Amino acid sequence: MRSTILAAVSAAVLLVAVVLPAEYGVDPTGIGRVLRMTEMGEIKQQLAAEAAADAAAAPAAPAQADSAVGMATANAAQPSAPAPAPVAVVAAPKVEWRDEMPVTLTPGEGTEIKLKMVEGGKAQYQWVVEGGQVNFDTHGDAPGKSISYEKGRGVAADEGVLEAAFTGNHGWYWRNRGQANVKVILRTRGEYTDIKQMK
Structure with a gap:
């Protein structure tokens, strides 16, 4: 061992x-x-x-730069750094909406806006709430058919692409559950033939 x-x-x-x-x-x-x-x-x-x-x-200081002539010669020998190129700021392309519909909702009030679409049609949308938040339901309906795409509570904005699951009416229902008036502004564009606020 x-x-x-x-x-x-x-x-x-x-x-x-x-x-x-x-x-x-x-x-x-x-x-x-x-x-x-x-x-x-x-x-x-x-x-x-x-x-x-x-x-x-890396020179700390030019050794031969004792006179003004020496300094001028040393500076002329060193190439100056090129000025930085300006940075091009590309602005995001502005979306041109086909329709814009503002709707004011009092406390407890609800409303619905629908697009008439064919199956597979796509509509880009954006909606914002001024003055508060809303509950919403994105859905579609046709004779004998209905679908709910998305629901939310206390939402101030939403955007995306709505693709019709079938030929019919597709859109949004909003309800103001707050204590003050709010304004919902819906902007849309895309593959639909008609847009209307339902009574």
């Missing part, structure tokens, strides 16, 4: 004595190259040399 421990300690001392210098680029026995420690040491030495060269190349 004692001989095993001594052998392990001797091997560790030998490894430190032989391998560690290889990490710094010195490998007299060649074992460092076998263990790839020499390569690591060479890379470290190369990086250190490059850093030293970069530091030496």
Whole structure:
């Protein structure tokens, strides 16, 4: 047992004595190259040399700039940095809506606006509430058919694309559950033939 421990300690001392210098680029026995420690040491030495060269190349002040003529010569020899190019700001394309319908809702009041669409037709929409929030139901109906696309409570705005699941009327129902009047503004465009507020 004692001989095993001594052998392990001797091997560790030998490894430190032989391998560690290889990490710094010195490998007299060649074992460092076998263990790839020499390569690591060479890379470290190369990086250190490059850093030293970069530091030496960055002049703190021109040595020959003792006179006005010397300074002018030194400045003329150095190319001036080009001015940064102006950054072009691309404005988001403005959506041109086909229809815009504002509706004022008193507390507790509801209203419905529907688009007449054929199956698979798509209508882009955006609605916002001024002065509060509303509950809403996006749905569609036709003789013998109905569908609810989305519902929400206490919502101040929504936007997206409404795709008709079948030929018929598709649109929104809003109800003001607040204590003050609100104004719902619906904007639409796309594949529909008619838009109307239901009574």
